[in-house]
Amino acid sequence: MSLSNIDRKSFLEKTGLGTAVYAVGGGAALTEAGGKAEPGSRDSTATQYGMRHSTVEWSYSSGKAYKDPFNEVELDVIFADPQGKEHRIPAFWAGEQVWRIRYTPLLTGRYTYRTVATDTSNRDLHGQEGVLEVFEYQGNNPLRKHGAPRVAADHLHFEHEDGAPFLWLGDT
Numbered sequence: 443m444s445l446s447n448i449d450r451k452s453f454l455e456k457t458g459l460g461t462a463v464y465a466v467g468g469g470a471a472l473t474e475a476g477g478k479a480e481p482g483s484r485d486s487t488a489t490q491y492g493m494r495h496s497t498v499e500w501s502y503s504s505g506k507a508y509k510d511p512f513n514e515v516e517l518d519v520i521f522a523d524p525q526g527k528e529h530r531i532p533a534f535w536a537g538e539q540v541w542r543i544r545y546t547p548l549l550t551g552r553y554t555y556r557t558v559a560t561d562t563s564n565r566d567l568h569g570q571e572g573v574l575e576v577f578e579y580q581g582n583n584p585l586r587k588h589g590a591p592r593v594a595a596d597h598l599h600f601e602h603e604d605g606a607p608f609l610w611l612g613d614t
Contacts, residue, residue: 488572493579495586495603497546502557504539504566516560517541517567521574524551533557541567547576548589548603584608 492498508514517533533543547553552575559568579586589603591610600608 488570490572490574492545492547492574492576493586494547494550494576495579495589497544498574499542499544501536501540501542502533502567502570504541504564506561506564506566507539511535511539514561515541515564515567517543518558519543519545519555520558521545521547521553521555523547523553524549530558545574547574550576550578552576 490498490500502517504511504515512535515535519531519533521529521531523529529545531543531545533541536542552573555572555574557567557570562568581587584602584606585591588606588608591600591602591608593599594601600610602608
């Protein structure tokens with residue numbers, strides 16, 4: 443496969459991330475039955491799938507047009523992780539009437555989420571609810587297996603989120 447014909451899906455498959463994190467486009471979400479949830483529908487069975495330490499992304503399309511969407515509307519998604527802790531993540535305007543959300547879950551299990559928009563009358567953006575099912579990563583990428591690098595508690599070396607040593611190696 444040459445670099446000229448790599449798309450996002452083939453890149454994710456090549457890196458071992460598979461289609462579990464490949465975002466469903468067009469603002470639609472997969473449902474438990476495998477169908478698509480229509481934008482603006484309050485389908486409580488809308489389910490997204492992802493892997494721990496891997497970014498999941500999907501979009502919301504507004505049926506309501508805004509003259510200046512970047513400045514007129516803010517959209518946040520509030521995730522409740524399997525332990526019940528909430529995380530408020532801002533979505534970003536992706537052009538035209540589309541907002542995208544990116545989230546990297548740190549735990550496996552079932553998350554619930556709901557959208558909160560500053561325009562509460564826009565049912566396509568505000569009040570959408572769903573589930574994010576997060577599975578353990580099965581590949582060999584150490585950043586996916588052990589989590590992001592951080593400074594260790596002793597402030598003398600780096601480690602992954604799970605405490606595994608992280609070797610910082612660079613060359614000029």
